[in-house]
Amino acid sequence: MILGWKDIKPGFVILEVGSSRSLKTGDWRTERPVLDRDKCNKCGLCYLFCPEGTIREDEEGYFVSDLYYCKGCGICAHECPQKAITMEPEG
Amino acid sequence: MRVALEGSHAVSEAVRQANVDVIAAYPITPQTHIVERLAEMVAEGELDAEFIPVESEHSALSVCIGASAVGARTFTCTSGPGLALMAEIVFIASSMRLPILMVLANRSLSAPLSIWNDHSDAMMVRDSGWIQVFVNSAQEAYDHVFIGFRTAEDKRVLLPFMIHMDGFFLTHAVEPVELVEQSVVDKYLPPPDFPYRLDPASPLTMGAFVMPDQYAEVKKAQDEALKASYGPLLEAWKAWGELTGRHYLPIEGFYLEDAEVVFLTVGSYGEVAHMAVEELRQKGMPVGIAKLRLWRPFPFEDLRKALKGVKYLAVIDRAVCPGGVGGPVALEVRSALYGMEGPKVVDFIVGIAGRDVTPEDYLKMAEMTPEVAGGGSENYVFYGVKE
Amino acid sequence: MKTIGEVRFTRKNLPKEEFFVSGHTACQGCGEALAVRLALKALGKDTIVACATGCIEIISSRFPETAWLVPWIHVAFENTAAVISGVEAGLKAMTRKGRFPQKRVFCVGMAGDGGTADIGLQALSGALERGHDILFLCFDNEAYMNTGIQRSSATPFGAVTTTSPAGKRSPGQVTWKKNVPEIAVAHGIPYVATACPSFPYDLMTKVRRGAEVKGPAYVHILSPCPTGWRCAPHLAVEVGRLAVETGVFPLYEVIEGRYRINMPKKELKPVEEYLNLQGRFRHLSPEIKGYIQKRVTEEWEKLLQKAKAFPYEE
Numbered sequence: 001m002i003l004g005w006k007d008i009k010p011g012f013v014i015l016e017v018g019s020s021r022s023l024k025t026g027d028w029r030t031e032r033p034v035l036d037r038d039k040c041n042k043c044g045l046c047y048l049f050c051p052e053g054t055i056r057e058d059e060e061g062y063f064v065s066d067l068y069y070c071k072g073c074g075i076c077a078h079e080c081p082q083k084a085i086t087m088e089p090e091g
Numbered sequence: 092m093r094v095a096l097e098g099s100h101a102v103s104e105a106v107r108q109a110n111v112d113v114i115a116a117y118p119i120t121p122q123t124h125i126v127e128r129l130a131e132m133v134a135e136g137e138l139d140a141e142f143i144p145v146e147s148e149h150s151a152l153s154v155c156i157g158a159s160a161v162g163a164r165t166f167t168c169t170s171g172p173g174l175a176l177m178a179e180i181v182f183i184a185s186s187m188r189l190p191i192l193m194v195l196a197n198r199s200l201s202a203p204l205s206i207w208n209d210h211s212d213a214m215m216v217r218d219s220g221w222i223q224v225f226v227n228s229a230q231e232a233y234d235h236v237f238i239g240f241r242t243a244e245d246k247r248v249l250l251p252f253m254i255h256m257d258g259f260f261l262t263h264a265v266e267p268v269e270l271v272e273q274s275v276v277d278k279y280l281p282p283p284d285f286p287y288r289l290d291p292a293s294p295l296t297m298g299a300f301v302m303p304d305q306y307a308e309v310k311k312a313q314d315e316a317l318k319a320s321y322g323p324l325l326e327a328w329k330a331w332g333e334l335t336g337r338h339y340l341p342i343e344g345f346y347l348e349d350a351e352v353v354f355l356t357v358g359s360y361g362e363v364a365h366m367a368v369e370e371l372r373q374k375g376m377p378v379g380i381a382k383l384r385l386w387r388p389f390p391f392e393d394l395r396k397a398l399k400g401v402k403y404l405a406v407i408d409r410a411v412c413p414g415g416v417g418g419p420v421a422l423e424v425r426s427a428l429y430g431m432e433g434p435k436v437v438d439f440i441v442g443i444a445g446r447d448v449t450p451e452d453y454l455k456m457a458e459m460t461p462e463v464a465g466g467g468s469e470n471y472v473f474y475g476v477k478e
Numbered sequence: 479m480k481t482i483g484e485v486r487f488t489r490k491n492l493p494k495e496e497f498f499v500s501g502h503t504a505c506q507g508c509g510e511a512l513a514v515r516l517a518l519k520a521l522g523k524d525t526i527v528a529c530a531t532g533c534i535e536i537i538s539s540r541f542p543e544t545a546w547l548v549p550w551i552h553v554a555f556e557n558t559a560a561v562i563s564g565v566e567a568g569l570k571a572m573t574r575k576g577r578f579p580q581k582r583v584f585c586v587g588m589a590g591d592g593g594t595a596d597i598g599l600q601a602l603s604g605a606l607e608r609g610h611d612i613l614f615l616c617f618d619n620e621a622y623m624n625t626g627i628q629r630s631s632a633t634p635f636g637a638v639t640t641t642s643p644a645g646k647r648s649p650g651q652v653t654w655k656k657n658v659p660e661i662a663v664a665h666g667i668p669y670v671a672t673a674c675p676s677f678p679y680d681l682m683t684k685v686r687r688g689a690e691v692k693g694p695a696y697v698h699i700l701s702p703c704p705t706g707w708r709c710a711p712h713l714a715v716e717v718g719r720l721a722v723e724t725g726v727f728p729l730y731e732v733i734e735g736r737y738r739i740n741m742p743k744k745e746l747k748p749v750e751e752y753l754n755l756q757g758r759f760r761h762l763s764p765e766i767k768g769y770i771q772k773r774v775t776e777e778w779e780k781l782l783q784k785a786k787a788f789p790y791e792e
Contacts, residue, residue, distance in 0.1 A: 001542065005308035010249050010316065011188035012309045012541060013287045014296040020501030020538065020545040028506065044489065048678045049715050051504060051512040053496045069500035073507035074712030087712075112571035113564065139574065141567035145560065146604030153557035153601065157528060157564020160551050162578070163571055165564075183553055282577070289549035289565060291524045291583055296544035298552035305541060 025052065029072025031087040033065050039084035046076035046085060096268045098229035098261040099124035102168070102194050104268075105236030107138040108276045112163035112283070115143040115154035119173040120206040121258035122196035126168065148173040152180040152191070159189040160297055162288040164240060167191065170258055171198030171205075171212045178216065184251045185220030186313055187298060190243035190285065191251040192236065193221075196258040197358070197409075199444045207445030208258040210358065210409040213386075214419040216253070220313055222320050223387040225255040225358040229266040232256045234337060237271075238327050241280050245323045249285070250316060255386070257359040259445060275334055317388050324385070341390035343382045344397045346372065350379030352403045352457045353434065357383045357420050360407060360442055367453035378457050383420070391427050404434035405460045408471075409442045417471030435464040438471035446475065483690040487682040493519045502545040504537040507711025509702030509718055510617045511537065513675040514588070517615060517699070520682035521689055523548060525584040526569075528562040530593030531555040533624040534617060556597035559605035559614055562587035566610045584613060584689040591618040591632035595658045606665040606694045613688040613695045616658060619703035627706045631656040634726070635773070636766050637758045639706075644761040654773065662696035663732045669695040670732040676702070676718035680729060680740060687731075700727045708757025720752040725778040736790035739781065749774050 009015065033046075040062055047055040047063045054069040055076060065076065077085040096104065102125050106114070114133070116126045132138040141158075145151045148169050155165040169177060174195060184191055199205040200212055213223070222242060226232045232254060239252035256262060287295065301309055325341075332338035345365065347353055356364050361382040368380045381397055381404075383390075398404060408418025416422060421438035428436065437460045441448045456474065463470050487493075497518035504511035514534055518525070527550045529535045535552045538545040553561050566585040572578035587605075589598050594616040602614060621639045622628040629642040633651045638644050642651040662670045669691045673681040681699065688695030702718040704711045721727040722741050726749060729741040749771045753759040762770075 002304055003308060003542070005311040005315070008308055008312050009287065010312075011186070011287060011297060012299065012301065012312075014299055014539075014542050014544045016542070017294045017296065017544060017547045018499045020543040021499055023501040023503070023543060025501060025503065044492075048492075048516075049512065049675075051508045051515065051714075052500045052502075053498065053515050054500045066500070071506040073714070074710070075507055075512075075715055078712040079715050110575075112575070113567045115564065115567075139571070141571045143563060143567055143608065145563075146600060146607075150557060150560035150563075150601050150604055153553060153560035154564035154567065156553055157551070157561040157566075158568030158571075159564075160561075161526070161565050161568040161572065163568030165568070179554060180557065187553070289526045289551055290578075291526065291549060294523075294547060294549040296539055296546055296550045299539040299541040299544060300536060300552075301541045 024068055026068045026070050029070060030090050031072040031074065032067060032070065032090050033076050033085045034088050035062065035064060036084045036086070037062055039082045041082055043081065045079055045081065049075050049079050051075070092270045093267055094270060095265050096229060097124060097263060097265050098232055098256065099263065100128050101229040101233040101268045102236060103128035103132065104270065105233045106166050107132050108271070108273060109164065109236055109240050109280055111140050111166045113141045113143065113155065113158035113165045114167070115145050115151045115165070116167045116169065117145050117148045117151045117173060119148070119170045121198060121208070121262045122168045122170045124262060125194060125196070148177040149180060152177045152184060155191045156180065156184055156187065156189055159191050160289050162283060162285045164283045165191045168194040168196060170196040172201050174212045175200055175215065181216050181219045181221070186309070188249040188316065189251060190249055192239045192243060193251065194232065194254045194256055196256055196262045198258040205444040208260055209443050209445065213255045214410045217387070217419065220317055221251045221253045221387065222317065222324065223253045223255060224384055225386055226261070227359050227362055227382065229261060229264070229268050230337070232261060233268055234331060234335070237276060237280050238331055242320065242324045242327045244283055244285065246286055248316070248320045248323050250320055255358060260359045271335060279330065279334060321388050339384060341385035341393040342397050343384065344379065346379035347381060347397060347401060349377055350401065351377040352405055352460045353379040353381055353398070353401045354453065355381045355383060355404055355406045355420070355424060357386070358409065360409065360448055363448065363450065364407060364453055367450035370450055371454060371457060376457060389423060389427065394424065394427050395431055398428065398434055401434040403460045403464055404436045405456055406436060406438050408438055408440045411440050411443070411473070421471065437463045439474045440471060441474045483687050485683060485686045485690065487520060487679045487686065493522065495519065497523065497547045498538070499545050499547060501543065502538045503540070504533070505705045505711070507704045507714040509675055509714040510534060510619050512714070513617055513681065513699045513701050516675055516678050516682050517685045518548065520685040521584050521586060524582065525586055526565050528553070528558050528565060528587045530558040530589035530598060532590035532593055533619065534588060534590070536624055555593055557601050558587040558589045558593055558598060559601040562612050562614070563605045563608065563610045566612050585611065586689065587612060587614045589616060590623070591616060591620060591630045592622045595631045595656050603665065606662060606667050606696065609693055611692055613697070615685065616698045617701045618698060619701045619706060621706050623703050623706045632658065636762050636770060638761065649766050650761065659696065659698045663735065666735065667694040667696060668692070668734055671697045672700070672727065672729050673697055674700040674718045674722055674727060674729065676715045676722065677729065677741065684731065706758070709755050713755060717752065717755050720747065720755065723747045724749045724752045725774050726752055728778060728781055730781065730785070731790065733790050736788045737785035738790040739785050746775065746778060
């Protein structure tokens with residue numbers, strides 16, 4: 001969104017905090033994490049180690065990656081003690 | 092109340108009366124007395140402020156930015172090389188629209204090292220985006236601390252404000268100063284209330300980086316803001332005049348109607364020039380003087396109006412732009428007068444590193460002006476340089 | 479002697495809220511983004527952050543997008559410690575004058591290794607010496623990563639960067655990593671610690687302790703950078719873990735000048751395990767690797783001696 005000069009606040013301050021959430025960084029990835037719920041023991045380490053903060057706890061307590069942002073780095077899969085996450089090629 | 096005060100101490104007193112929140116400054120001659128007196132005031136409990144003895148000028152202005160960003164009224168001061176060290180941050184303070192007040196005790200930039208006064212430091216930051224005024228006395232310096240804060244913090248402005256005050260000549264000379272009652276200051280200067288602040292209650296982001304497709308818009312907004320600060324500054328001057336009887340204008344002219352040669356001065360040398368003009372007029376010389384007070388935003392209209400009909404304008408420059416350009420004030424004045432039926436401008440570069448300019452020198456310069464004026468636009472005179 | 483807070487983060491009290499949110503443009507597998515995310519979880523919403531120019535600033539604040547949910551300011555590269563000093567001083571004055579509610583706001587400066595140990599060192603030293611109530615976090619990815627992997631004084635010996643390339647006449651970085659935590663300790667501040675996002679609860683606990691302590695605190699956070707260290711993105715956490723377990727980057731705290739070593743707890747793993755994961759060390763000869771091992775062991779011994787001579791006793 002490009003602003004005209006009159007719409008820019010003094011000192012170009014950004015009032016809408018967290019506005020980065022409009023950027024679909026999920027477009028970057030070449031692999032996506034896939035969770036095997038049978039192996040998952042809900043330890044939450046994947047949630048803790050995600051640099052994007054995009055892994056969330058669902059209603060059943062499993063941790064699932066929000067693919068809108070997931071960059072497919074594979075840290076979650078690599079760190080999962082149960083090897084419950086596998087990285088599968090995108091598309 | 093009328094007291095005898097060193098210019099520096101007049102500034103410190105004004106800063107105290109303005110109830111500043113944060114002071115961050117690094118000592119450098121000839122600004123030191125301002126800082127030392129403020130440190131004393133804080134230590135004695137006369138001024139309730141955080142006095143931050145920073146480890147460099149660069150950090151001084153950086154501390155001011157942090158403080159101003161949370162909504163604190165902040166003050167700093169420096170001179171010459173200290174300003175040069177701070178320069179990166181000077182530009183940032185204005186583009187981030189933080190209403191910081193700085194007193195610049197004008198001093199030569201190195202090299203060579205010189206603690207003495209000229210305007211090379213002021214001219215370095217012409218384009219920094221700060222509102223800038225030159226004062227001519229301790230009284231004016233004192234007054235402009237209040238005028239500066241009021242204008243800078245005006246919600247229509249939100250720009251940092253720089254007071255140029257000649258080092259030693261104004262900082263160290265003891266002059267009579269009319270102090271203003273605290274109740275008058277409190278009426279004139281409302282408590283700080285900045286619209287954009289770092290506050291967990293309403294978070295925001297300051298100082299994002301901007302891509303080429305948006306940067307020009309930010310700069311245009313800044314340019315317009317500095318231009319638009321003219322109105323609020325004049326209002327602030329008017330209100331001050333009504334409260335104290337001391338009226339300030341962007342440019343003040345004396346004897347311009349019938350003068351052949353008019354001196355244009357910036358800063359305290361104008362006081363001696365004014366004295367010289369009085370003496371010369373007594374002897375029948377048709378001279379006059381225009382004292383430029385407002386430097387940024389540059390008062391184009393006021394200048395043109397004042398100098399209309401003047402035959403010769405002898406600009407007294409206290410800095411040089413090396414390489415054949417001459418002096419910065421003449422450069423800007425010529426640009427402002429371009430296209431106008433107006434004075435022939437002659438540029439005298441004087442008072443470099445505080446070298447004295449006497450009334451006799453003004454007589455000589457007045458006599459030289461018509462001769463030099465014939466020489467085209469590159470004519471500038473490095474007056475009094477020993478061959 | 480209890481000058482540090484009681485907070486200790488575990489799974490049970492892990493804060494759920496994110497204050498450094500998705501949509502930022504850090505590389506895949508960025509250890510620094512992970513560290514920042516964890517640090518902000520530990521700090522919570524009553525925090526003001528001053529951030530240096532660098533990776534984190536660039537990936538999180540491209541106008542008009544911002545990944546920050548706390549008040550945040552960026553000014554320049556070298557002055558973060560000065561800016562956060564000003565924030566702290568401003569809040570102090572305003573609180574005293576009744577213009578800011580009486581409550582604790584954590585004033586946190588964040589900078590990379592460049593903005594801390596090189597161009598930022600002067601401002602950091604000044605801020606620590608003046609005793610401001612601030613927390614300074616150095617996110618150390620061991621080079622000027624944002625401008626394309628140029629060396630800093632925190633680049634480890636033998637590492638390849640664009641300004642310390644390996645060649646016929648050079649092994650890569652020719653100097654040993656500058657010990658910035660010790661510089662902070664030399665300022666006599668109440669709390670200094672080292673941390674790594676591979677040990678997330680330890681990192682969060684230390685960040686919180688540093689924030690809560692009255693006076694200046696410094697936490698040095700090793701931030702694995704797959705892009706600059708030349709390893710696959712998914713190895714970011716593992717390489718950080720190995721840095722700690724081999725003794726290359728031990729985790730410890732210095733509380734009022736007294737040492738407490740947190741990790742490693744067992745015998746040091748061989749440094750080669752750590753070096754072999756990273757392309758920036760691929761060129762190293764066995765002699766140089768041997769030197770690195772020797773020196774890491776020495777530095778670890780020195781740290782153990784310090785902890786023995788000046789132990790922190792609760």
